[in-house]
Amino acid sequence: MSAPQEGTSMTQVSTAPMATATAAPGPTGRLRALLAMSGNPLDYVTGLRDQYGPVVRIPLGWRDLYMVSDPEAAHEILVTSHRNFAKDVMSAGRGKWAAPLEVILGNGLVTSDGTFHRKQRRLIQPMFHHERIAGYGRAFAELSDDIQSGWKDGDRLDLQVEMAELTLAIVARTLFDVSLDSDVAHTIRTAIPRHEGPLRWDSLPFARHLAKLPLPGNKRFYEGRDNLDAIVYRLMAERRQGDGQGADLLSLLLAARDADTGEPMEDLQVRDEAITLLMAGHETTASALTxxxxxxxSHPEARQRMHEEIDEVLGDRLPTVEDLPRLVWTDAVLSEAMRLYPPIMGVARRSLDDFEVCGRRVPKDSFVAIVPWVVHRDPQWWPQPELFAPQRWLETPRSAGPTDELAGHAVRPGRPRLAYLPFGGGPRQCIGNTFSRMEGVMALATLGRHWEFEPVPGFAVDTLARITIRPLRGLPVSARRRGARGVRH
Ligand code: HEM
Structure with a gap:
């Protein structure tokens, strides 16, 4: 990663391109860029940031992608001037060739735009307020406790699989009020067409056409989606026959009324929002935990410190949301994990006008992307960026010692807010932010009471970066029951 480049410290973003703005630099060769992006995009884009600076033009397929890696510029795009950017990167303008997420998410919060999105966000936001999420705290802890009940000391586990099961159980309970062994959860588990069909082709220029071919993967994808739809409509019908008092998110979606018209959502819209929450809220948190x-x-001291904190705060009981303010180190571990491995690959927009950023011209209808991985590993904002150092996040660095220059630096006032953006920023920032942070810390704390996990010697963990960033071949570990090796139980 490069040191700050000349001319990058002063961020200028303007939708009226200045005469002095120059074309953004970048590599040549559309096919080469496309191949690189379909191979190991993280190394590729990090290298481009090093070589070309905070605005890079990447000739991707049939359109140009402008990667912006300056946090102030990201703030301007996502927050200050957000109305000059749309989210329909895959379905409008030159992006029309792509297979959009809409094939599964419909017109839910992730994929909708403009006035309609604002109306839906206003309607759904209260369901994610802190107090409402706190009501799910018990589910976070109990379901984390359930998942570990079948483990035995010395078991070889794939934590990626275990964490996906856990976050699925949580989303099944909080969204639909069903348990993991129900037929509903089974359908969700088998139906979620994660890496098949249209979503698999999403980075190819002819994806939209590939998505329509009668390929076995596409067929499975659409069958899975239809099964999922059937389940959601069935649950909606069941909720309507109930007393309407359910606390699960589906009941809340059905009960929501437009502030101006008093109208409920149409059934199709409830379906789209429910499936959006299911898809957006499941793999992301699983990836953060993994x-x-x-x-x-690979950091035994950080692990030990987390276990000491969990023992001190919880003893042998399950965590509650009231414990969260004292699980400071556990929280810092999660923040730092999402810094080094942000679960979402990129936050993307389409420019609705010509604009200028960091002295570079970005034409109207460009695909603009901010890649958290690149921003989070920039030494300009993150000293020793490759180092896993949860103490960066401590407001009051208890035992860090005066020589630890990293202690507390991530929470120091005056830093650009979007130097850290695993949840994006601005009006489109993740609605599940508080939900997943609470879920993540409570899962780490619940599991950490009894278990620690040793890496499997010689197993190389590589990244697979598509829409999310996850381990390519899972995360095999040996589960050690704490106490079984003389560790405090
Ligand atoms: C560690 C876990 C998570 C991460 C890293 C994450 C990341 C993100 C990011 C980066 C965005 C913004 C994309 C953009 O601006 O283009 C986003 C949006 C969204 N996320 Fe999450 N997310 C997580 C968990 C969740 C959960 C648990 C839910 C729901 C239960 C959820 C629901 C959503 C929704 C609905 C949006 C769209 C919001 C809008 O545009 O109004 N996410 N998420």
Missing amino acids: WAYHLLG
């Missing part, structure tokens, strides 16, 4: 365990595996 990477946290990967990092803890």
Whole structure:
């Protein structure tokens, strides 16, 4: 990663391009860029940031992608001037060739735009207020406790699989009020067409056409989606026959009324929002937890400190939301894991006008992307960026010692807010931010009471970066029951 480049410290973003703005630099060769992006995009884009600076033009397929890696510029795009950017990167303008997420998410919060999105966000936001999420705290802890009840000391586990099961159980309970062994959860588990069909082709220029071919993967994808739809409509019908008092998110979606018209959402819209929450809220948190365990595996002191904190705060009981303010180190572990391994690959927009950023011209209808991985590993904002150092996040660095220059630096006032953006920023920032942070810390704390995980010697953990960033071949570990090796139980 490069040191700050000349001319990058002063961020200028303007939708009226200045005469002095120059074309953004970048590599040549559309096919080469496309191949690089379909191979190991993280190394590729990090290298481009090093070589070309905070605005890079990447000739991707049939359109140009402008990667912006300056946090102030990211703030301007996502927050200050957000109305000059749309989210329909895959379905409008030159992006029309792509297979959009809409094939599964419909017109839910992630994929909708403009006035309609604002109306839906206003309607759904109260369901994610802190107090409402706190009501799910018990589910976070109990379901984390359930998942570990079948483990035995010395078991070889794939934590990626275990964390996906856990976050699926949580989303099944909080969204639909069903348990993991129900037929509903089974359908969700088998139906979620994660890496098949249209979503698999999403970075190819002819994806939209590939998505329509009668390929076995596409067929499975659409069958899975239809099964999922059937389940959601069935649950909606069941909720309507109930007393309307359910606390699960589906009941809340059905009960929501437009502030101006008093109208409920149409059934199709409830379906789209429910499936959006299911898809957006499941793999992301699983990935954050998996990477946290990967990092803890190779940092025994950080792991021990987390266990000491969990023992001190919880003893042998399950965590509650009231414990969260004292689980400071556990929280810092999660923040730092999402810094080094942000679960979402990129935050993308389409420019609705010509604009200028960091002295570079970005034409109207460009695909603009901010890649958290690149921003989070920039030494300009992150000293020793490759180092896993949860103490960066401590407001009052208890035992860090005066020589630890990293202690507390991530929370110091005056830093650009979007030097850290695993949840994006601005009006489109993740609605599940508080939900997943609470879920993540409570899962780490619940599991950490009894278990620690040793990496499997010689197993190389590589990244697979598509829409999310996850381990390519899972995360195999040996589960050690704490206490079984003389560790405090
Ligand atoms: C560690 C876990 C998570 C991460 C890293 C994450 C990341 C993100 C990011 C980066 C965005 C913004 C994309 C953009 O601006 O283009 C986003 C949006 C969104 N996320 Fe999350 N997310 C997580 C968990 C969740 C959960 C648990 C839910 C729901 C239960 C959720 C629901 C959503 C929704 C609905 C949006 C769209 C919001 C809008 O545009 O109004 N996410 N997420």
